[in-house]
Amino acid sequence: MYNHGKNMSHQLDNQTAITEFLLLGFGDLQLLFLLFLAIYIMTFAGNLLVIVLITVNRHLHTPIYFFIGNLSFLETFYSSTLLPRMLASFLTGDRTISVSGCIAQFYFFGCLAGVECFLLSVMSYDRYSAICNPLHYTMIMNNKVSLILVSGSWLGSFVLNTIIIFFMSKLTFCRSNEIDHFFCDFDPLIELSCSDTHLITLVDFSFAAVSAFPPFLLTLASYVCIITTILMIPSQTGRQKTFSTCSSHLLVVTLFFGTLILVYIVPSSHSRADAKKFISLFYTILTPLVNPLIYSFRNKEVNVALRKLTSSFLYLFKRNETLLLVR
Numbered sequence: 503m504y505n506h507g508k509n510m511s512h513q514l515d516n517q518t519a520i521t522e523f524l525l526l527g528f529g530d531l532q533l534l535f536l537l538f539l540a541i542y543i544m545t546f547a548g549n550l551l552v553i554v555l556i557t558v559n560r561h562l563h564t565p566i567y568f569f570i571g572n573l574s575f576l577e578t579f580y581s582s583t584l585l586p587r588m589l590a591s592f593l594t595g596d597r598t599i600s601v602s603g604c605i606a607q608f609y610f611f612g613c614l615a616g617v618e619c620f621l622l623s624v625m626s627y628d629r630y631s632a633i634c635n636p637l638h639y640t641m642i643m644n645n646k647v648s649l650i651l652v653s654g655s656w657l658g659s660f661v662l663n664t665i666i667i668f669f670m671s672k673l674t675f676c677r678s679n680e681i682d683h684f685f686c687d688f689d690p691l692i693e694l695s696c697s698d699t700h701l702i703t704l705v706d707f708s709f710a711a712v713s714a715f716p717p718f719l720l721t722l723a724s725y726v727c728i729i730t731t732i733l734m735i736p737s738q739t740g741r742q743k744t745f746s747t748c749s750s751h752l753l754v755v756t757l758f759f760g761t762l763i764l765v766y767i768v769p770s771s772h773s774r775a776d777a778k779k780f781i782s783l784f785y786t787i788l789t790p791l792v793n794p795l796i797y798s799f800r801n802k803e804v805n806v807a808l809r810k811l812t813s814s815f816l817y818l819f820k821r822n823e824t825l826l827l828v829r
Contacts, residue, residue, distance in 0.1 A: 616659030
């Protein structure tokens, strides 16, 4: 009885010993600091510009641009949950993060990743409605429906991830404090826990399947219908123009959902840990960077709005310069 109590006491000591984790990331390669800094600046600036353009231009106050604006708003926070912490660790060499900070990072990243899954599927359904049912588009996708779909995407993802975090907050960590990843993700955290993780693993797998598979299948079905409709367009020029836009969207969506499913749905193992770490770069770092380019700046209406905004700034700058010279 005495030995059992002593063992339990020793176990509790181990459980409470870990107060911070060490994110191994990609090592101490200083060149990565400049690369990730450039990516973060371009991601933040690109998405912020999209938000400004959609907000100030009345012609862009339509359902699809409402979705794109939400996506850009999401991406600014999505990348900010990971990249600033990575940049700080490259700059200072300090790769430690507190247990509570690590769980908080996982929570906000998981919430925003889930919202993106839902938003991308909503956007694909919007394009399906516009291309395959153009006569009924205004009835299918009006402002009220758009607001409900976006609100549901945000609320649904945050509710699902709050449940996961509730279970994760009950875990204790008594093993190694080294996380072989560049951010706090589910699998690395579970591997370091000395609690029973069967229930939270089942819950996470179920929620990941709900957040990834149905939106992916809806997106895939939408684009199958879109491509089928495009192939029925008699004009070759019309087919090429519509298909070029949709193919870009489909490529980004496939990369995002494909890599997300590989990491979170496919069973993990130590031999795949490094591969999954690099695969994670696609949906964590690259997707927020290219989304503004694919969904916005390749669009004629957005380019027109950008030229108008640039002209307005140049006009104001020249006017102020002239006033200063006169004074």
